Amino acid sequence: MAEAHLVDGMRPISRREELEDIERNKYLYEALDQNKREGLMLAVRARTISLVIIGVFLIYLNPDWSVLYYEVLIAGFLLIGWLQVKIGRVERSRAELLLILLDLALMTIVLVVPNPWDPRPWSVAMQYKYALFPYFYVLLAGAALAYSWRTLLPVAAFTTVLWIGAYFWAIEQPSDIAELSEKVKLALAGYPHVLDFVDPNFVPLEQRIQEVLIFCIVAGLLGLNGWRSRRLLVKQAGVARERANLSRHFPPNIVDTLAESDQPLGDVRSQPVAVLFADIVGFTKMAEAETPERIVAVLRQFHTRMEACVFDNHGTLDKFLGDGLMATFGTPEITVEDAENALRCAAAMHQEMNIWNEQRAKEGLSPIRLSIGIHYGTVVLGDIGSERRLEYAVLGDVVNVASRLEALTRELNACTVVSDKLIEAAGGAAIARDLDFIENGSQEIRGRDETVTTWIQPLASVAP
Structure with missing residues (x-):
């Protein structure tokens, strides 16, 4: 069965009909593709500048060898950005999806995996528990700028799988500060809700689900807005083309009258x-x-x-x-x-x-x-x-x-x-x-x- 999409709110169209629409509006879609290519270039340049600034700032904050861990990860982000420019596409592309998955996976590693070269005691659970999940929204915003609206859906799906998968991995990892959990339990024996929040080795699943749920809602809204904007441009281009066709035959005052008639x-x-x-x-x-x-x-x-x-x-x-x-x-x-x-x-x-x-x-x-x-x-x-x-x-x-x-x-x-x-x-x-x-x-x-x-x-x- 041909793949179908919803357009104009309710009416489904097949992939064949979608391709026919693209052929009728070939030059418009070429302009849209060019615009998305420019958006991709802009997003990659912005992330490159940001990553360079972050890399220099991290050296200032941690002037020791352990900072190399984060510098290597930053280099990974820069490499992925360069590959996005080289092989990324504004429409459906498996290479594009792979690069997005690598980007999100690398972000998950940054937020969840503790620095192995940092000598200070720490726990994976605590790293994950207090990880800065909002950084994923930076990648989501970049995807909205650089890619097709359809791409935001796999961004949401990949993030959900990676973040929930990281939860199950984190809770199974040994802790360097396990004895701290026992001391906290004794101190907060009568306050179980506070204990769940403070215990460095306990990670509540509900909060993680809430994070990815809100992320998916935002991604869906951004995708819907991108879809509406694209459809609006196509419709406006169609109207403009029809008016241009009329203007080749009729005087301007007649064109206005004809354009208002069904x-x-x-x-x-x-x-x-x-x-x-x-x-x-x-x-x-x-x-x-x-x-x-x-x-x-x-x-x-x-x-x-x-x-x-x-x-x-x-x-x-x-x-x-x-x-x-x-x-x-x-x-x-x-x-x-x-x-x-x-x-x-x-x-x-x-x-x-x-x-x-x-x-x-x-x-x-x-x-x-x-x-x-x-x-x-x-x-x-x-x-x-x-x-x-x-x-x-x-x-x-x-x-x-x-x-x-x-x-x-x-x-x-x-x-x-x-x-x-x-x-x-x-x-x-x-x-x-x-x-x-x-x-x-x-x-x-x-x-x-x-x-x-x-x-x-x-x-x-x-x-x-």
Whole structure:
């Protein structure tokens, strides 16, 4: 059976689903992994500095040969830290778990095993009884900084096994101060609870269980917080990616509205839309005389300028088409200004091209001519593609006619050709003449039986 994890509070997902999620958010997980790698480096550097300081301080406190015992253990911690940098991983890794186990085992030795080179009488039980268990929290904090949230669970498990195992080992060890226990028992014969606390050779198990229980609770809370933070980052990245995808097609105000909707684009449907095609005239010939790098730079500038015109006039950028683009007005929602917005967008595009051509002239570059075709009518809106890749598309005869009208600009010596249906939807002949359009009669459209009544905008009307 595939391994399962709990996400979003209750819903279990399989390891396969988890891997698919990582693949969908590959770059995010790479960033998270890099962040954890940086956390590992930071934790190891911090522990190295701390251990060096502790090693020097111990020599100051114990200026004799017995301090070498602790210096050797400190060297062990430094070695483990170096290995963590070399072979530790931010996700699941057996090598990582082994290093964590060695780290915790070494800490247990430091806290439980008396210094064998210290000549002073002592007992293992007393060393263990008054050992500084809170030092394990230092390792736990370092693990939270350096590793995945999943790693905190084995940290808690390893610590529990090592600390309870040390208890059973400690109570079986002989004591150098066994006679002291007898004297304490005589002195505190009437105070058994105090005796349990004071007797240097007696270690209560309940207190040890309490220590590891609280440790496990803290480790669990830190792990839960790490899990929540990671899930939140993944969700936020998903939302940001969705908004970025929307922003490639819709103006910022529409993106905000769509982002707040559970089904922003709705089901497949039909509705009236204005469709605009824009294209650079003679691009193929221009490309032959330019380097590929220069052509790409020109296209990027062109697309950036035209995209702004579409969004400024409340349009939707359907797609870039090499040296052209397709935009729609009335998607995803219909407004009474859609047809007029399309006309205003065409005028803004020509004005922007005039500004750009003036800049190009100053640089000694030839002007670029833009041709536009617009039609208005009912289209089909919906997602097309496969389950792995869907694209929101605008389909129908209106799209084909708009593309053919753009191609007619060459034959009619016009910069813009629009259909009578668009002019009618935009408010009639008055707005057409206001934008320097003139009626051009019926035109045959390739691949279509019916003719289309057109209005054209002559080249002279948009000349700078």
